[in-house]
Amino acid sequence: MLYKIYKKLLKYFGPQGWWPIGGVYNPTKKHLKDEEKFEIMVGAILTQNTAWSNVEKALSNLRKENLLDIEEISKINLKKLQTLIKPSGFYKQKALRLKNFVNSIRPIGLIENMSREEWLKINGVGPETADSILLYALGKPYFVVDAYTKRLINRLAIFNNEKYEKIREFFEKNIPRSVKIYKEYHALIVALAKNFCKKNPECRNCPILSYCKRGKNEIRGGFRNGIKQ
DNA sequence: GCCCAGGGCACTG
Protein backbone atom coordinates (compact mmCIF):
# COMPACT_ATOMS: atom_id res chain seq x y z
CA MET A 1 0.00 0.00 0.00
CA LEU A 2 2.78 2.44 0.87
CA TYR A 3 4.46 1.87 -2.46
CA LYS A 4 1.21 2.25 -4.35
CA ILE A 5 0.64 5.55 -2.62
CA TYR A 6 4.13 6.61 -3.66
CA LYS A 7 3.44 5.89 -7.30
CA LYS A 8 0.15 7.69 -7.13
CA LEU A 9 1.74 10.77 -5.59
CA LEU A 10 4.58 10.74 -8.09
CA LYS A 11 2.15 10.59 -10.97
CA TYR A 12 0.05 13.38 -9.52
CA PHE A 13 2.71 15.84 -8.38
CA GLY A 14 5.66 14.81 -10.53
CA PRO A 15 9.26 14.60 -9.28
CA GLN A 16 9.98 17.20 -6.61
CA GLY A 17 13.74 17.35 -7.01
CA TRP A 18 14.69 17.48 -3.38
CA TRP A 19 16.88 18.70 -1.66
CA PRO A 20 17.02 22.29 -3.01
CA ILE A 21 20.56 23.65 -3.33
CA GLY A 22 21.25 27.32 -3.88
CA GLY A 23 17.51 27.85 -3.84
CA VAL A 24 17.14 25.54 -6.84
CA TYR A 25 15.39 22.19 -6.92
CA ASN A 26 17.54 19.97 -9.05
CA PRO A 27 16.03 16.65 -10.02
CA THR A 28 18.95 15.39 -12.11
CA LYS A 29 22.09 16.13 -10.14
CA LYS A 30 23.83 12.97 -9.08
CA HIS A 31 27.14 13.78 -7.47
CA LEU A 32 27.19 16.49 -4.84
CA LYS A 33 30.21 18.60 -4.05
CA ASP A 34 31.32 18.87 -0.44
CA GLU A 35 30.02 22.41 -0.18
CA GLU A 36 26.66 21.30 -1.49
CA LYS A 37 26.49 18.54 1.09
CA PHE A 38 27.34 21.06 3.76
CA GLU A 39 24.64 23.41 2.58
CA ILE A 40 22.11 20.60 2.92
CA MET A 41 23.29 19.91 6.46
CA VAL A 42 22.99 23.56 7.46
CA GLY A 43 19.56 23.70 5.85
CA ALA A 44 18.50 20.59 7.73
CA ILE A 45 19.32 22.27 11.03
CA LEU A 46 17.85 25.65 10.12
CA THR A 47 14.58 24.16 8.92
CA GLN A 48 13.77 22.56 12.26
CA ASN A 49 10.16 23.50 12.88
CA THR A 50 10.52 26.32 10.38
CA ALA A 51 9.15 27.18 6.95
CA TRP A 52 11.69 26.66 4.20
CA SER A 53 11.13 30.16 2.80
CA ASN A 54 12.61 31.52 6.01
CA VAL A 55 15.50 29.09 5.89
CA GLU A 56 16.28 30.20 2.37
CA LYS A 57 16.68 33.78 3.56
CA ALA A 58 19.17 32.69 6.18
CA LEU A 59 21.09 30.52 3.71
CA SER A 60 21.13 33.41 1.28
CA ASN A 61 22.63 35.70 3.93
CA LEU A 62 25.38 33.18 4.61
CA ARG A 63 26.01 32.55 0.93
CA LYS A 64 26.32 36.23 0.13
CA GLU A 65 29.32 36.53 2.42
CA ASN A 66 30.80 33.18 1.45
CA LEU A 67 30.17 31.85 4.93
CA LEU A 68 28.35 28.69 3.91
CA ASP A 69 31.45 26.71 4.73
CA ILE A 70 32.58 24.57 7.63
CA GLU A 71 35.68 26.54 8.48
CA GLU A 72 33.91 29.86 8.13
CA ILE A 73 31.04 28.84 10.41
CA SER A 74 33.59 27.58 12.85
CA LYS A 75 35.42 30.89 12.89
CA ILE A 76 32.53 33.33 12.67
CA ASN A 77 31.57 35.47 15.62
CA LEU A 78 28.51 34.04 17.35
CA LYS A 79 26.57 37.30 17.37
CA LYS A 80 27.18 37.76 13.66
CA LEU A 81 26.02 34.24 12.95
CA GLN A 82 22.86 34.93 14.94
CA THR A 83 22.16 38.03 12.87
CA LEU A 84 22.69 36.25 9.56
CA ILE A 85 20.39 33.34 10.35
CA LYS A 86 17.80 35.41 12.16
CA PRO A 87 15.10 35.00 9.49
CA SER A 88 15.03 31.26 10.09
CA GLY A 89 13.75 31.70 13.64
CA PHE A 90 15.03 30.21 16.91
CA TYR A 91 18.18 31.96 15.81
CA LYS A 92 20.11 31.97 19.06
CA GLN A 93 19.55 28.28 19.55
CA LYS A 94 20.31 27.48 15.93
CA ALA A 95 23.49 29.54 15.93
CA LEU A 96 24.76 27.44 18.82
CA ARG A 97 23.67 24.26 17.07
CA LEU A 98 25.52 25.24 13.92
CA LYS A 99 28.66 26.06 15.87
CA ASN A 100 28.48 22.79 17.72
CA PHE A 101 27.72 20.97 14.49
CA VAL A 102 30.74 22.14 12.53
CA ASN A 103 33.01 21.47 15.47
CA SER A 104 31.64 17.94 15.57
CA ILE A 105 32.13 17.07 11.91
CA ARG A 106 35.47 18.58 11.02
CA PRO A 107 37.28 17.47 9.01
CA ILE A 108 34.65 16.89 6.37
CA GLY A 109 36.45 13.79 5.14
CA LEU A 110 35.26 11.92 8.18
CA ILE A 111 31.56 12.54 7.80
CA GLU A 112 30.91 10.14 4.95
CA ASN A 113 31.42 7.25 7.31
CA MET A 114 29.56 8.57 10.32
CA SER A 115 26.83 6.21 11.47
CA ARG A 116 23.30 7.28 12.26
CA GLU A 117 24.06 6.85 15.95
CA GLU A 118 27.06 9.14 15.66
CA TRP A 119 25.00 11.85 13.99
CA LEU A 120 22.41 11.54 16.73
CA LYS A 121 25.03 12.14 19.40
CA ILE A 122 25.51 15.68 18.11
CA ASN A 123 23.49 18.06 20.23
CA GLY A 124 20.92 19.72 18.01
CA VAL A 125 20.71 16.78 15.62
CA GLY A 126 17.63 14.69 16.28
CA PRO A 127 16.26 11.81 14.22
CA GLU A 128 14.75 13.85 11.42
CA THR A 129 17.79 16.06 10.98
CA ALA A 130 20.09 13.04 11.07
CA ASP A 131 18.06 11.18 8.49
CA SER A 132 17.82 14.25 6.27
CA ILE A 133 21.59 14.53 6.33
CA LEU A 134 22.10 10.83 5.74
CA LEU A 135 19.61 10.66 2.90
CA TYR A 136 19.88 13.97 1.09
CA ALA A 137 23.49 14.96 1.73
CA LEU A 138 25.18 11.58 1.93
CA GLY A 139 22.86 9.48 -0.21
CA LYS A 140 22.24 6.74 2.32
CA PRO A 141 18.94 4.89 2.55
CA TYR A 142 17.28 6.31 5.65
CA PHE A 143 13.68 7.37 5.33
CA VAL A 144 12.96 10.85 6.67
CA VAL A 145 9.92 11.09 8.90
CA ASP A 146 8.61 14.55 9.62
CA ALA A 147 5.45 16.04 11.10
CA TYR A 148 3.73 15.69 7.72
CA THR A 149 4.62 12.02 7.53
CA LYS A 150 3.25 11.41 10.99
CA ARG A 151 0.08 13.26 10.17
CA LEU A 152 -0.39 11.22 7.01
CA ILE A 153 0.24 7.92 8.78
CA ASN A 154 -2.22 8.83 11.49
CA ARG A 155 -4.90 9.80 8.99
CA LEU A 156 -4.42 6.67 6.95
CA ALA A 157 -4.93 4.90 10.26
CA ILE A 158 -1.76 2.87 9.79
CA PHE A 159 -0.52 3.88 13.22
CA ASN A 160 -1.87 6.03 15.97
CA ASN A 161 0.67 8.44 17.39
CA GLU A 162 3.53 6.06 16.75
CA LYS A 163 7.13 7.03 17.50
CA TYR A 164 9.62 8.23 14.93
CA GLU A 165 11.66 5.06 14.69
CA LYS A 166 8.66 2.80 14.20
CA ILE A 167 7.36 4.91 11.35
CA ARG A 168 10.77 5.07 9.70
CA GLU A 169 11.15 1.31 9.91
CA PHE A 170 7.68 0.84 8.54
CA PHE A 171 8.48 2.85 5.45
CA GLU A 172 11.86 1.22 4.99
CA LYS A 173 10.29 -2.20 5.26
CA ASN A 174 7.47 -1.57 2.84
CA ILE A 175 9.03 0.29 -0.08
CA PRO A 176 12.06 -0.62 -2.21
CA ARG A 177 15.36 0.17 -0.53
CA SER A 178 16.28 2.97 -2.90
CA VAL A 179 17.81 6.32 -2.07
CA LYS A 180 16.10 7.84 -5.05
CA ILE A 181 12.69 6.63 -3.91
CA TYR A 182 13.27 7.63 -0.30
CA LYS A 183 14.20 11.14 -1.37
CA GLU A 184 11.28 11.51 -3.69
CA TYR A 185 8.72 9.98 -1.37
CA HIS A 186 9.49 12.31 1.50
CA ALA A 187 9.28 15.31 -0.82
CA LEU A 188 5.99 14.05 -2.23
CA ILE A 189 4.54 13.70 1.26
CA VAL A 190 5.41 17.32 1.89
CA ALA A 191 3.64 18.28 -1.35
CA LEU A 192 0.60 16.27 -0.32
CA ALA A 193 0.53 17.81 3.15
CA LYS A 194 0.77 21.34 1.81
CA ASN A 195 -1.89 20.89 -0.83
CA PHE A 196 -4.40 18.43 0.64
CA CYS A 197 -3.46 16.72 3.89
CA LYS A 198 -3.24 20.01 5.76
CA LYS A 199 -3.91 20.48 9.42
CA ASN A 200 -7.46 21.05 8.39
CA PRO A 201 -7.53 18.54 5.56
CA GLU A 202 -8.98 19.31 2.16
CA CYS A 203 -9.85 15.81 1.11
CA ARG A 204 -11.77 16.69 -2.01
CA ASN A 205 -9.61 15.86 -5.03
CA CYS A 206 -6.89 14.34 -2.84
CA PRO A 207 -4.84 12.03 -5.08
CA ILE A 208 -4.76 9.24 -2.49
CA LEU A 209 -8.30 9.54 -1.25
CA SER A 210 -9.03 5.95 -2.22
CA TYR A 211 -6.49 4.77 0.37
CA CYS A 212 -7.86 6.94 3.13
CA LYS A 213 -10.91 5.79 5.03
CA ARG A 214 -10.98 8.97 7.02
CA GLY A 215 -10.83 11.06 3.89
CA LYS A 216 -13.73 9.19 2.33
CA ASN A 217 -15.82 9.78 5.43
CA GLU A 218 -14.91 13.42 5.22
CA ILE A 219 -16.23 13.61 1.70
CA ARG A 220 -19.42 11.77 2.56
CA GLY A 221 -20.07 14.29 5.26
CA GLY A 222 -19.38 11.89 8.07
CA PHE A 223 -17.29 14.69 9.44
CA ARG A 224 -18.08 18.33 9.22
CA ASN A 225 -15.53 20.16 7.18
CA GLY A 226 -12.83 21.63 9.38
CA ILE A 227 -14.41 20.65 12.64
CA LYS A 228 -13.22 17.11 13.21
CA GLN A 229 -9.45 17.21 13.79
C1' DG B 1 -4.62 39.90 15.33
C1' DC B 2 -4.14 34.66 14.83
C1' DC B 3 -2.22 30.30 12.97
C1' DC B 4 1.32 27.80 11.16
C1' DA B 5 5.90 26.05 9.62
C1' DG B 6 10.32 20.17 6.48
C1' DG B 7 12.29 19.66 15.49
C1' DG B 8 14.99 19.06 19.39
C1' DC B 9 16.17 19.54 24.09
C1' DA B 10 15.67 20.01 29.00
C1' DC B 11 12.90 19.16 32.61
C1' DT B 12 9.11 17.01 35.25
C1' DG B 13 6.03 13.39 37.15
Add this chain to the structure above:
DNA sequence: CAGTGCCATGGG
Protein backbone atom coordinates in the same frame (compact mmCIF):
# COMPACT_ATOMS: atom_id res chain seq x y z
C1' DC C 1 8.74 6.45 29.35
C1' DA C 2 5.13 10.26 28.31
C1' DG C 3 4.01 14.87 28.62
C1' DT C 4 5.18 19.87 28.53
C1' DG C 5 7.52 24.39 27.92
C1' DC C 6 10.63 26.66 25.30
C1' DC C 7 12.91 28.53 21.31
C1' DA C 8 11.31 33.13 17.08
C1' DT C 9 10.79 34.59 12.42
C1' DG C 10 7.88 35.67 8.30
C1' DG C 11 3.90 34.48 5.27
C1' DG C 12 -1.03 33.52 4.73
